[in-house]
Amino acid sequence: MSERETLQRENTVRYPRPRLVSRSLALVFAATFSTLTGFFLLLSVVPMYAAAGGAGGVGAGVATGALMLTTVLAELALPRLLARFGYRRVFGTGLLLLGLPSLALPFSQGMAMITAVSLVRGLGFAVTVVATNALVAELVPAERRGEGLGLFGMVAGVPSVLALPLGVWLAGQVGYTPVFVAASVVSLAALAILPGLPRHVAHASSSSADRPFGIAAGLRSAALMRPTLAFAAAAMAAGILVTFLPDAVPGGGVAAAALFVQPAAATLTRWWAGRAGDRYGAGRLLPPAVVVAASGIALLFLVPDTAAVFAAMLLFGCGFGVVQNASIAVMFERAPASGYGTVSALWNVGYDGGMGVGGAAFGVAAAQTGYPAAFALTAAVMLLALPLTVTRRAGP
Incomplete structure (x- = not known):
């Protein structure tokens, strides 16, 4: 055993790592x-x-667009609301x-009803994702924050892997109404957990350096x-x-399997990235993760080759999982405790806004160039973001 390993073991015995999952975090x-x-x-x-x-593809797009519109708008307002009214309310x-x-x-299949429901659900979705991200940063020990965020990423990733295809399958087997009711019941079941959550943010310091840090300050922070x-x-x-892989890859079975591989890989690598980030620094993981993710998208230049598609999904999934964890871990490191809600909001805006803008822009590009060239262009745009993964500033 080397001298360094011996020292690490002695330090672990003298100063055991704090418990990762508390009752509140669970x-x-x-x-x-x-x-x-x-x-x-x-x-x-x-x-x-x-x-x-009867609304066709346009109606389907409007439903998703309405959901994401209010999600992004609400995310920008949530840090102030969390600071004022607390987590529970x-x-x-x-x-x-x-x-x-x-x-x-179930009472109406008209677009007016569907759009209204999507708009309201977007508000609720924004609240749940921003509040839970901020709570995790609040409750996890700082020295194990990356690992805690990685574990949280795995918990959050499982529903996307399982519930998304399950909803589509159930709608085909038992109809839409039972799926609407089941989704409502599952979401509202979390109300039973509400009394166990903290009421307010517990800032570690009351100094002026830890004064409220809102969205405006976050947007000004490089x-x-x-x-x-x-x-x-x-x-x-x-x-x-x-949005586009099912159309770019002939044969629904290949596309469905590929879209399972991608989130599954991302979910697993988020946990690994958290542990590695705590040990080596989350900032060091971000540049290579962007390169790996972009390489996966670049490989889709070979669509519809089946082997290339699965290799691309594995590469992109691994890179994307690390980017997810490392980016938010770096942001929490650079923000005061009063800015955890702001970090969560900005990160989720990046997620939801990036997905929405990407889908719209890619559709225009693919119509002009075809899918292979459009995927290659997407990879190039991702690599243009590589300099953003390195900053000289240590904090906001």
Whole structure:
């Protein structure tokens, strides 16, 4: 055993690492799993419902667009609301906004009803994702934050892998109404967890250096915006894959399997990235992760070759999982405790905004160049974000 390993073992014995998962954090994980399961059950089902009602592809796009529009807008307002009203009130309100509206869908298949429900559910979804990310940063020991975020990423990733296809399958087997009711019940079940969550942010310091740090300050901070934009570039590619890969790859079975490989790989690597980030620094992981993710998208230049598609999904999934964890870990490192809600909001805006913009822009590009060239162009855009992964500033 080397001298360094001996020293590390002695330090571990003298100063054991703090416990990672407390009771409160376990409750946050449970609430996250419940709300995201309800969300992903309907993510594809509501557009299907709109299309089946006669609105076609345009109606399906409007339903998803309305959902993401209010999600992004609400995320920008949430840091102030969390600071003013606390986690329990805001999170409880978000659960009601996410869970109740879907119960109205069986009464009308018109676009007015579907759009209204999507707008309201977008508000609820924004609350749940921003609040839970901020709570994890609040509850995890600082020296194990990356690992905690990675574990949280695995919990949050499972619903996207399982509930998304399950909702589509159930709608085909038992109809839309049971899926709407099931999604509502699963989302609202998290209300039972609400009493166990902290009421307010518990700042570690009351000094002026830890004064409230809101969205305006976050948008002015290069130390926060650079990793946010780098992550948005990767999220852009994720949105493109979900939207266009089934059309780019003939044969529904290949596309479905490939879209399973990608989130599964991302979910697993988020946990690994957290442990590695705690040990070596999350900032060191971000540049190579962007390169790996971009390499996966570049490999799609060979579509519809089946082997290339699966290799691309594995590469992109691994890179994207590390980018997800490393980007938010770096942002939490650079923000004061009063800015955890702001970090969560900016990161989620990068995620949702990147997915939305990517889908729209790729559709225009693919119409002009075809899918292979459009995927290659997407990889080039991702690599343009590489300089954003390095910053000279240590904090906001």
